Amino acid sequence: MNVIEINQLTKYYGKHRGIENVSFSVEKGEIFGFIGPNGAGKSTTIRALLSLIYPTSGTATIFGKDCIKYGKEIRKDIGYLPSEVFYYENMKVIEVLKYSASFYDDVDMSRIQTLSQTMDLDLNKRIDDLSYGNKKKVGIVQGLLHEPKLIILDEPTGGLDPLMQQKFFDLIRIENEKGATVLFSSHILTEVQKLCRRVAIIKDGSIVKVENLQDMRQHNYKKFTIEFENVVDPAAFGFEGITSLTQEETTLHFLYKGDINKVINRLQGKVLRNMLVEEPTLEEIFMHYYQKEN
């Protein structure tokens, strides 16, 4: 059963494109990644799901019910962490959380304590006085407080230090194991890879691909930067699997997909000063993977 089903969803702000014909679905119980660069339309899609904005055309259902028509009913079971967390500045953290809880039936108030302890959040501070990362934590706690069946996270990790990110991921995994479905939006691929099995990739308002991350890893690109002692002939690296080869004096840059040993063999007998093998950025994946294949 699909918890989220988005069908040809389109949103224009006047003449400005928000999203165009976005379609994908999220299965019950999965952690689904939603990745794309800033401004690609991730937040627009999510905000349309929550009927914070109304789509120009297309439909979306959550729990099998139309998002707009049954918005109130659906939102009872949604926990949402907005990308930009601002709350009532002159309230204390505990007041915001209690205010949030007051909108739901049967909230287990002890969860305020346990969640904020896990996230190391001071309940008695005023929202005003919190750093960006701490405001994110308030967002996380209010999003998970009422034990929602669907958790929608829009760029949740910004401002969190790595330790907190880890704790946050653990929390999400726990909720997921308890049965919650998660839609996780991010522009950082590695972050999504840690949690998600499937991802939808959005670019310029359209879904480029919905893919299993397992498949994606198989034809994953590596980004090579090799600095040689002397200028080398780039033709030596003109073999299958290498793309966007560029040369800067003694340095070669290229993307490679395939058996890593082939590259290592070509390096035999050459004197290197430095070598970097990196995960390509999301942008580079868009450039050299999806655009080529489509």
Added chain:
Amino acid sequence: MNIFFKELKANYKSLLIWSCAQVFIIFAGMMKYKGFADSGVDINSLFAGFPKELLVVFGMGSTDISQVAGFYSVFFLYFMLLAAVHAVMFGAVVVSKEERDHSADFLFSRPVKRHEVITPKLLAGVVNILFFNLVTFGASVFFIGLYNNGDGLVDKVAITMVALFVLQLFFLALGAMLGASLKTTKIATSAAAGIILGTFFLSVAVDLNANFDILKYLTPFKYFNAKMLVIDGTLSLNSVGILLVVTFILTTLCYLIFNKRDLST
């Protein structure tokens, strides 16, 4: 209920400040009456020497301001203006501030319908303007009584306050409609201030020039005549009816427009 109480809490300080301002204006206005009365000068003949236009601008066109009721009726224009500004600003801000404060995504992602947010906010507005109205009532009766041998003209002031409340409701609804339909709080409050100023000057223009008489229906400040209210104690039910109908229309528009609104982050 949670939204209603949150709005009351968020607004009580500003309500107290507005109320203090109103009490101060009533106090200051009636102090001037004491000054006139004690000086023993025949004010009416004094003002008779002033150009009519000037008197009209200050709302003293044809009123006997040597009597406390007449004097109060002249100043009522300013009490009314302050109440109108308070109500229209409340309406404009209360509807639009979640987007201004970037808390709209939080609030509207709760299991609430749009109208379930607007209704308690407007109810909090009604409580606020009612409080403001009662403060105006209390201060008026107190200060009139001070200069009228203890007779606060309770009956007449009460009727005046009914008229004031109808006006306040109208301005609250106007502000709410502006808040729902305009892009930001800033634009909504600017538009509200513009409308108040515009209609206020229109009411002055109507007083000044009989040719503009037909335009009096366009300005809420001409719907009630302070002299008739305070001196005769009569309330124009036609005006009450028209204003309430317009208030109802504005409120409905506020709901309809806000329901369709794309909330900004």
